[in-house]
Amino acid sequence: MAATAAVQEAPTSTEIDQLTRIRLELATLDQISDNEKAGFLKLVGRYIGGKSEGIQWEKIKPPTDEVVVPYDKLTAFSDDPARIKSLLDKLAVLKLNGGLGTTMGCTGPKSVIEVRNGLTFLDLIVQQIENLNHTYDSNVPLVLMNSFNTHDDTLKIVERYKDSKLDVLTFNQSQYPRMVAEDLTPWPAKGKTDNAGWYPPGHGDVFPSLANSGKLDQLIAQGKEYVFIANSDNLGATVDxxxxxxxxxxxxxxxxxxxxxxxxxxxxxxxxxxEDRVQLLEIAQVADEHVSEFKSITKFKIFNTNNMWVSLKAIKRLVEADALQMEIIPNPKEVDGVKILQLETAAGAAIRFFDHAIGVNVPRSRFLPVKATSDLLLVQSDLYTVEDGAVVRNTARANPENPTVELGPEFKKVGDFLKRFKAIPSIISLDSLKVIGNVWFGKQIVLKGKVLVEAKKDEKVEIPDEVTIENKHVTAGPTYSNL
Incomplete structure (x- = not known):
């Protein structure tokens, strides 16, 4: 048994009473399916009765190259088109599409934010898979796991691809009731029945929801063997x-x-x-005295990109056996002045339940998430081009790492970000950019080295067109000082 699995102990009478009450309250809610109610009760039951064994730090071992395979040590294969077609015909691509773009000031699914040249995340994903299918005469389907927050909008967007030569399948992940933190009562049972009373329980839910939707059996019946799962906002997560x-x-x-x-x-x-298995270690599992060691980039040299390749038949076997008991992530929040609790799981934590599970140490180019407008600036700049839907790094940049970009709150929303740039500057030779305050950028600007642009309170800084700024601190004054 892996060290973080819940210890199986008989529940106490108090725990039984609490779970019985929650079951009765849940029965009054007709917005969710019986499968969702059962899944929620299992999660709550594990949370109430589960006593986790902590990670024993001295038992942790660095993974060998057999466990985490270097990318350049992967099994060689022929680039014969017939071989590639046979591989692709075993594959489905699943994008985690449950997130909203609210943190970037957008409404609707995050995947419909425009990334480059008027193309959204979803447009780029579709182009990538269409190109594969066209090149190799294959039939890789695109599967979207939506949440109740993104389902309706996504269905409207998917309509635009109805004439493409690409099968697009959609299903919803579970919809669980948020619980009032003080007594774990499902919040909708107290009258909070609008969307704020519910939540999607993390991407660990992808496995049971894929099965419950019928899409898992559908894919297996089509001869698919593997599913490539990735976040829809990771532009580096292409089929490899x-x-x-x-x-x-x-x-x-x-x-x-x-x-x-x-x-x-x-x-x-x-x-x-x-304990002889590969396992994901998250910072939440680490005792306080070992956190600084966990953060070391010399001892723990790799991190999870959330790109996962999983056997479909193995998912079916483990879901039917109810064997995917991933660590529960309690997520406390305050919504409308009420302290609530969400219980979530992560798909990466499932790795220890699968046979012959491995990691692959991939190039950094396969991790290109867009979580904020600072990331959007990078992918819209001349650091990248788009080829057949894939965002490709410009070889003209000598530094293998991307520049660090910090934009102030004035740039947080996509609409404000776009207004403040007439055009995205050239940043091929940029090391870092920090922007503070009410700053506006012209067009055909080149940024090099370290650049700090600062508008103090009640000031406005406008960077004129066609200037090059290198290793400068730019303020509202007539000259730029050196950094």
Whole structure:
């Protein structure tokens, strides 16, 4: 048994009474299915009665190259088109599409934010898979896991692809009731029946929801063997034939893509060898006295990109056996002045339940998420081009790492970000950019080295067209000072 699994102990009478009350309250709610009610009760039951064994730090071992395979050590394969077609015909691509764009000031699914040249995340994903299918005469379907927040809008957007040569399948992940923190009462049972009373329980829900939707059996019936799962906002998460071939050849049931840590990634989950199995270690599992060690980029050199390749038949076997008991992530929030609790799980934590599970240490280019407008600036700049839907890094940049970009709150919303740039500057030779205050950028600007642009309170800084700024501190004054 892995160290973080819940200890199986008989529930106390108090726990039974509490769970019985929650079951009765849940029965009054008709907005969700019986499968969702059952899944929610299992999660709550584990939370109420589960006593987790902590990670024993001294048992943690760094994974070997057999456990986390270097990308350049993957099984070699022929680039014969017939071989590639046979591989692709075993594959489905699943994008986690339950997130909203609210943190960037947008309404609706995050995947419909425009990334480059008027193309959204979803447009780029569709182009990538269409190009694969056209090139190799294959039939890789695109599967979207929506949430109740994104389902209706996504269906409208998917309509635009109805004439494309691409099968687009959609299903919803579970809809669970938020619980009032003080007594764990499902909030909708207290009258909070609008969307604020509900939540999607994390991307660990992808496995049971794929099965409950019928899409898992549908894919298996079509001869699909593997599903590539990734966040819809990770522009680097394209189909990689080398990884797929390695999994098919070695019969690995699960593969997590990891990539080398930088100082920006120190809180990211990492893969470890623990009691002879590969396991994901998250910072929340680490005792306080070991947190600084966990954040070390010399001891724990890799982190989880949330790109996963998983055997469909293995998912079916484990879901039917109710064997995917991932660690529960309690997520406390305050909504409308009420302290509530959400219980969630993460798909990466499922790795320890699959046979012959591995990690693959992939190039950083496969991790290109857009979480904020600072990320949007990078992917809209001349650092990248788009080729057949794939966002490709410009080889003209000598530095293998991207520039660090910090934009003030004035740039947080996509609409404000776009208004403040007449055009995205050239940043091929930029090391870092920090923007503070009421700043506006012209067009054909080139930024190099370290650049700080600062507008103090009640000031406005306008960077004129066609200027080059290198290693400067720009303020509202007539000249730029050196950094």
């Amino acid at each position: 034939l080398k990884i797929l071939n390695h999994l098919v050849e070695n019969e690995n049931e699960y593969c997590m893509e990891v990539t080398p840590k930088t100082l920006a990634d120190v809180k990211g989950g990492t893969l470890i060898s623990y």
